[in-house]
Every structure is written in structure tokens, then in C-alpha cells.
Amino acid sequence: MVWCSRETSRLLCPIGKIKSKRQQAIADREQDLLVIAEQIMEREGFSALTMDKLVSACSYSKGTVYNHFNSKEDLFCALCIKSMKQLLHLFRRASHFEGHHRERMLAIHFAYRLHAMTRPTLFLCVLTAQTPAVREKSSAERLQQQTELDQEVTKICTSILEQAVAAGELTIATPEYVDALTFASWAISFGSNALMSGDCDSGVIERLDAEKALLFNVSLLMDGMGWLPLSREWDYQNSWQRIGSELFAAELLAISDMDKAPISQF
């Protein structure tokens, strides 16, 4: 992997390769730090996350923390990467949903929404990591890893689209069309989720509304693609629920527990 050339003398930790015991320990420590950072944000808000607080909340020294993240922004970038890795796992599961290919793509969008709900903090880290102030000060390695993950996510969508074409569900003018359709799918999902997470101050009713809106938006887009069966010929509301119960039952249970907790407490 060419991009792994390290001009900075940071901790050795080749990505996606077999690690020595020492390297593994370092990687574990990094995961510890990310968990602690996430906890600070959840407890005290995003702006409360400072390097000082992270250092005093963990068992390592300032210098060691800075061996992992060469700036506060780099830490945010690392959180964004963690978020995208989780998303990728959900997407892989979604891509094997038992149904036709349009339903599988819907499962991808379901997974994205699910991630935004179950891990709101990590989801917002992705948003924050798109910010120029963060990108300017993140390490080249991590920015590269970010685009790599982006490509892997894209690959999953592309593959579903290609299968749909092969199955005759979808007709495309040229092969490059698939990339355009992937981008459109990604854009509607990102846009919907980002705009919805803006005012997520309310409770359960809002959540159901948000899901409905996403399903609606995605359905419009796929109908526009001419992806069969069209929404007037198929009950995607039902597909949506099937995806939830067959693929993500455990995660949804965790959410409803989260919803209940604050109510029973106050």
C-alpha cells in the first residue's frame, strides 16, 4: 500500500495487515482512546472534548495521546473512520437481505438511518470530519483511509446496482451510469440524514417521521431511476419493516430501550 508512507515518525501500525503483539497493543490502546473520547462527548457535549480532558480521563500521558493523534482534528478524523467502519459492517449485512435488489438497496438506506440513530455521536463525527477546519489539520494517512472507506461503501452500492441490471430490474444507458446512480443514492441518504439530525431534539414520534421521510425520499429516487418494481407496484413500507425485523432486530431493540430509559427515569 503506497499511501502508507509515513513522513511523520508516528506509531507504526500498518492498516489492514497482520500486526505484531506490540502493534496490536497499540491499536487496542487507540480504540480505548476513541471510546473515552466518545464518552466525553456523550456526557458533556461535543465542545467539551478537549485533549486535556481526554488525557486525564485515560491512563496515558499527553505525549502518548499525541503519538496516536497529531492534532485534535486528527482525533475527530479517527472517530469518523471508526464510524464509517461500523457503517460498512452494517452495509455488508444489508447487502445480503433476502429479497429483490431494490429491497437490498433499501436495506442499505435502512442501515444508514439505523447507524445515525444508534450512534448519533459517531454519526455527527462524520459530519464534523467533512468540515474544512478538521480536514485541514487531519493527518494525510487518516484522510486517505477515509477515502478508502468511502470507496468500499461505494463498491457495495455499485455491486447491488450491477446485480439489479443483470436481473433486469434496472436499465442503464452506459456502464458509467452505475456510478452516477450510486452517487445519487448516497446523496439522498446523506442529505436526508444530515438535515434530519439537525433538529433531533424530540422523541419517538420524530423518529418514526424521520424513517418515513427517508423511505419516501429513497422511493422517489428509485422510482426516478425506473428501478422495478416501482413503489406503486410493491409495498416498500412492508419491506422496510421486514428489513428491520429480519436484519436488525437486536439493534432496534436497543433503540427502544434507549427511548424508554429517559422516560422511566424522569
Added chain:
Amino acid sequence: MVWCSRETSRLLCPIGKIKSKRQQAIADREQDLLVIAEQIMEREGFSALTMDKLVSACSYSKGTVYNHFNSKEDLFCALCIKSMKQLLHLFRRASHFEGHHRERMLAIHFAYRLHAMTRPTLFLCVLTAQTPAVREKSSAERLQQQTELDQEVTKICTSILEQAVAAGELTIATPEYVDALTFASWAISFGSNALMSGDCDSGVIERLDAEKALLFNVSLLMDGMGWLPLSREWDYQNSWQRIGSELFAAELLAISDMDKAPISQF
């Protein structure tokens, strides 16, 4: 305006009302400060914008600057508001485009893309202002003004949609459907622009690609709505160009000058 109750003893400056000469001077100063802040970001990058730099770049004292913005994040929020006001102006112009209603909605999307290109810094301020770290520390007044502007933008879209329904271009199941369609339009535009501005390091070819992708995405969505004439019955590529030349000729000229400038200089 109820929400204008000011618990903080900040500078008096009622929004959208007639201002006294003194209040006008204060409002002008605020605009000065925003221009300077924008210049700092353009010259030195987003992370270079500090309150110290803003103070030394302007002719006012630290205390005075803090009378306008009660935190650095509040300053970002103010820049976001400025950005949205400019957007609103462009949208109003777009909404009067000479053509059918689907073309008018397309003009809205054109205006959004145009704004992202001509004022990239301000556009990215909107993205930054969605970030929880900024929202947490912005003043209640400005956050309120932000949602007010959001609503005004929404109103323009809604009105175009309603006119399209009245003209028989578009059929909707229930009146609330209009809100859902507005949200979908907003989501595809925001999503496309946000994702595209992520890697806007390149030149002219990229720009044309970005425009093509946006037109493509929007067309898919509107086709999905069943908004007549459908993209297979009408040349929206041509509409796109007409919008540019008839509505935003001056702005487009400014962009091509910007593109040329760095080439001739280096």
C-alpha cells in the same frame, strides 16, 4: 417577534425592523466584521480564523467584537446566516424563471450549486454551522434566525410545488405531500453539494462534472415524483443552460474569471 426577547444584554439590533441611525451603524459594523472574517478564512484557511486575528484585523476592540458575537461559534453561526440570506436572494430570482414549474424548481437547484461555487467559504460555513460543536455554543437568537431562514427557503420551494400542482404538472395524494416533496428536494441538493464540496481540489472539468451530477440527481428525483414533463420528454440539459444565461450570466462570468485568474498568474 416573540423570539427576540434578549436575556443577554447584547447590542440592540431588531431583525427585519426599521433601525435607528445608531442601530444601523452597529449593523454595518457587524457586516464589516463578517467580511473580514471571511477574508481571513479565504487567505489562511478555516482553522486560521481566531478571535484574536479578527480583532487585530479590524479597527475595534476585543470587547466590541464580543458584543456582536458571544463566542467564536456564534461568529460561525452569523456567517452561516449571511450565507443563507444570499442563498435566499438567489432563490427568489430563480423562482421567477420564465418556463414551466419544473424548470423553475430546477432553477432553484441551479442557484444552490451556483452559491456553493461562487462563495465556497460561506457555503462551508453553513456546513460547519450544522456541526454540534457550533450549535451548542451559538446564541439562541441566531439559531432562531437560522430556522426562520430555513422556513423562508422552504416556503419558496413549497410555493413552486403548489403552483405545479395547480398547473397539472404534478399530482399529489394529500396536501401534506408538498412538505415531503420539498424536504426531498432539499435533501438531494444538500446531499449532492455537500458530498461534492468534500473533494473540490481540482479545476474546471471537475466543476462541469459536478453540475452534471447535480442535474442528473435532481432529474431522477423529479421523475420519481412524476413531475411533468419527465426528463425523457424534455431537454433539461438545455433548460439548465438557459437558466444560467438568462438568470445568472453575471455570476457565471465571475466564476470563469476566477478560474482564469490563477492560471494567468502562475
Added chain:
DNA sequence: ACCTGAACACCGTTCAAGT
């Protein structure tokens, strides 16, 4: 009623000394 800038607390980052 508003402006000023010194003063303060905290935060991000570095690096010489240690193991």
C-alpha cells in the same frame, strides 16, 4: 449605554529528559 484592553483560565502542542 457602549467601548477598551489588560488579565485570566484553559487549551493545543512540543520536546528534553527518562526508561
Added chain:
DNA sequence: ACCTGAACACCGTTCAAGT
């Protein structure tokens, strides 16, 4: 080869004194 934490520079914010 990596860890440590004192030290430093800078940044955000406040507020008593001034007009």
C-alpha cells in the same frame, strides 16, 4: 523505541475602568 509531563505559546472569554 517509546513514554512522560513540565513548559510554552496562543486562544477564548471576561470585566473593571473609562468615555
